[in-house]
Amino acid sequence: MPFQRIVVINGPNLNMLGKREPGIYGARTLADIEAALRAQAADRVALTFRQSNSEGELVTWLQEAGLAGDGVILNAGAYTHTSIALADAIKAGGARVVEVHLSNVHAREAFRHHSYLSPVAVGVIAGFGDRSYHLALEALLTLPENPKS
Ligand code: DHK
Numbered sequence: 001m002p003f004q005r006i007v008v009i010n011g012p013n014l015n016m017l018g019k020r021e022p023g024i025y026g027a028r029t030l031a032d033i034e035a036a037l038r039a040q041a042a043d044r045v046a047l048t049f050r051q052s053n054s055e056g057e058l059v060t061w062l063q064e065a066g067l068a069g070d071g072v073i074l075n076a077g078a079y080t081h082t083s084i085a086l087a088d089a090i091k092a093g094g095a096r097v098v099e100v101h102l103s104n105v106h107a108r109e110a111f112r113h114h115s116y117l118s119p120v121a122v123g124v125i126a127g128f129g130d131r132s133y134h135l136a137l138e139a140l141l142t143l144p145e146n147p148k149s
Pocket residue numbers: 012013014075076077078079080100101102103104105112
């Protein structure tokens with residue numbers, strides 16, 4: 001079954017994009033990224049775009065997306081490196097998730113090298129700035145089990 005909807009889920013501090021360490025995370029705001037993704041999704045797929053600084057809210061959204069059969073683009077921010085709860089939520093709801101990062105986490109501090117989410121993700125895209133999100137959307141829309149694309 002092709003995805004009827006892609007849910008883009010952003011975790012802590014991503015509401016600060018544009019102001020936050022622009023040398024690492026770029027000059028674009030989260031609203032800029034949302035607008036560009038909506039243009040890319042256009043009439044190909046419905047898109048829901050969310051951000052929260054709260055781990056529990058992210059857990060709920062991941063459960064819901066999985067149960068609804070939606071594809072997920074997930075930038076969990078620092079929870080990537082700490083959250084067993086987010087990994088469990090992906091498994092519990094069965095969400096098909098592409099893990100994204102603006103920065104190349106593997107070229108940064110050692111504590112960013114480990115992800116609790118990668119083992120339960122379909123794939124991981126990191127290091128391409130806001131283009132990581134666009135590559136993830138293309139990846140989800142062209143998964144072999146998503147024959148509509
Ligand atoms: C975003 C964050 O907030 C960091 O905590 C991660 C990620 C990296 C990013 O590159 O998008 O370590």
